Amino acid sequence: xxxxxxxxxxxxxxxxxxxxxQELNPGAAERDRQSLFSRQLWDKCAAMHLLALPFPEQYGxxxxxxxxxxxxxxxxxxxxxxxxxxxxxxxxxxxxxxIVLFASDEQKAALLPDLAAGRLIYAQxxxxxxxxxxxxxxxxxxxxxxxxxxxxxxxxxxxNAPVADRVLLFAVSDSEKKAFGGISCFIVARDAAGFSxxxxxxxxxxxxxxxGELVFSDCQVPASALIGRAGQxxxxxxxxxxxxxxxxxxxxxxxxxxxxxxxxxxxRERRAFGQSIGExxxxxxxxxxxxxxxxxxxxxxxxxxxxxxxxxxxxxxTSTAKLFISESLKQAALDAVQLRGGYGYMTEYEAERELRDxxxxxxxxxxxxxxxxxxARLTGV
Amino acid sequence: MDTKNAIRDFITHEMLxxxxxxxxxxxxxxxxSGIIDSLxxxxxxxxxxxxxxxxxxxxxxxxxxxxxxxxxxxLVEMRRTS
Numbered sequence: 001x002x003x004x005x006x007x008x009x010x011x012x013x014x015x016x017x018x019x020x021x022q023e024l025n026p027g028a029a030e031r032d033r034q035s036l037f038s039r040q041l042w043d044k045c046a047a048m049h050l051l052a053l054p055f056p057e058q059y060g061x062x063x064x065x066x067x068x069x070x071x072x073x074x075x076x077x078x079x080x081x082x083x084x085x086x087x088x089x090x091x092x093x094x095x096x097x098x099i100v101l102f103a104s105d106e107q108k109a110a111l112l113p114d115l116a117a118g119r120l121i122y123a124q125x126x127x128x129x130x131x132x133x134x135x136x137x138x139x140x141x142x143x144x145x146x147x148x149x150x151x152x153x154x155x156x157x158x159x160n161a162p163v164a165d166r167v168l169l170f171a172v173s174d175s176e177k178k179a180f181g182g183i184s185c186f187i188v189a190r191d192a193a194g195f196s197x198x199x200x201x202x203x204x205x206x207x208x209x210x211x212g213e214l215v216f217s218d219c220q221v222p223a224s225a226l227i228g229r230a231g232q233x234x235x236x237x238x239x240x241x242x243x244x245x246x247x248x249x250x251x252x253x254x255x256x257x258x259x260x261x262x263x264x265x266x267x268r269e270r271r272a273f274g275q276s277i278g279e280x281x282x283x284x285x286x287x288x289x290x291x292x293x294x295x296x297x298x299x300x301x302x303x304x305x306x307x308x309x310x311x312x313x314x315x316x317x318t319s320t321a322k323l324f325i326s327e328s329l330k331q332a333a334l335d336a337v338q339l340r341g342g343y344g345y346m347t348e349y350e351a352e353r354e355l356r357d358x359x360x361x362x363x364x365x366x367x368x369x370x371x372x373x374x375x376a377r378l379t380g381v
Numbered sequence: 382m383d384t385k386n387a388i389r390d391f392i393t394h395e396m397l398x399x400x401x402x403x404x405x406x407x408x409x410x411x412x413x414s415g416i417i418d419s420l421x422x423x424x425x426x427x428x429x430x431x432x433x434x435x436x437x438x439x440x441x442x443x444x445x446x447x448x449x450x451x452x453x454x455x456l457v458e459m460r461r462t463s
Contacts, residue, residue, distance in 0.1 A: 101438065101439060102439060102442075136419075177412075177413075178412065178413070178415065178418070179418065179419065180412055180417070180418045180419045180422070180444055181412055181444035228439075228440075228442075229440065229443050231443065231444055232442060232443050234418070234419040235419050235422060235442045235443070235444075236442075237419070238419040238420055238422075238423055239423075239442070242423075311436055311438070312427070312430070313423050313424075313426050313427040313430070315420065315423045377420065378420075378424065380395065
């Protein structure tokens, strides 16, 4: 058991922190106001190999282990104040990991180089207007045809959808079977006939991430669009969630650490009633809880990431990490606003945006309530 | 305990939420009957991979391989010998 980063990981984290502060943070507040996804910043992140880290070198990746990837995104979350951009990046990585785990060698060779280089943007399409937490109750269908599959249906609130060049679509390919066996995964190109993407939806937070609707209307795709095998979709998605519920919390934990650091600085500098506000126990205890949650979150995060590196199942550990870190982040962001008083509520300062951004973390990738259900079931309840 | 009985024992005691009136048969349909779903497979995989020191991934993760105790045992034997 080793709780320290390697010298290489330390160096990578420093490089990423410097990069994010210099290249990604300028203009973040304005982009949030305009709900602007920056393709230019996406390209800069790609140039820093942030989209290539965990993928095999033969397919254009860097071949790093998952713990290193998580450590880098942890640093990115700490330094980068554009939480929407971070979410867009992690959505891309999750699509890539599914391709690595389940696609054929030909598909990997065809898809991964553009994905890892960020030349093409990917979206994973699961959620539908009538199925969110009950994800496998989807209605989008994939009817087998002589030349492949005919796709029909609609997805909504899909991250990266308005800007995506490729979509990993989950659809019902055999309605006679239950979710396990009846759902398949397909790769769909933006220019496929019968496929259209809607405009970006307006949101409370993560406004620099684009979310939107995808419509498939008699969209014919070839048999080679199938990722994995027919009926493997639920399995593929369940596996992907373990990776997603580690990678996204890495960013969230970094954000939490930044909020803690900035809150401690504020509590030292801000004075009231003749002393710094940090000397008031009511404030100090908030900061102590933030610190405790950050430390415990790191343990949960890296133990889950290490399990995935060892090719072990980690549904319980990843759900635990995701739940704990996202709820801790939301509480930290709320406390950061509270201890700043009126300044915390003003859009001129960052605490307000961090609070808005944090709320989504307890909704996406499985709500906190769903994580509790999973943890209970995996605990044997 | 042989492979089939070990699998039967794990599913019966660790995965099922309700007691069965009759013991699970080797060829009882686990997926069709809803005894195993995608998350259940993950739980079962943790057990199999640890007990038999093997890895099951990619193409092996298909419903047919988990449709019955017999098919799961066949998958385990195949991976143990490969």
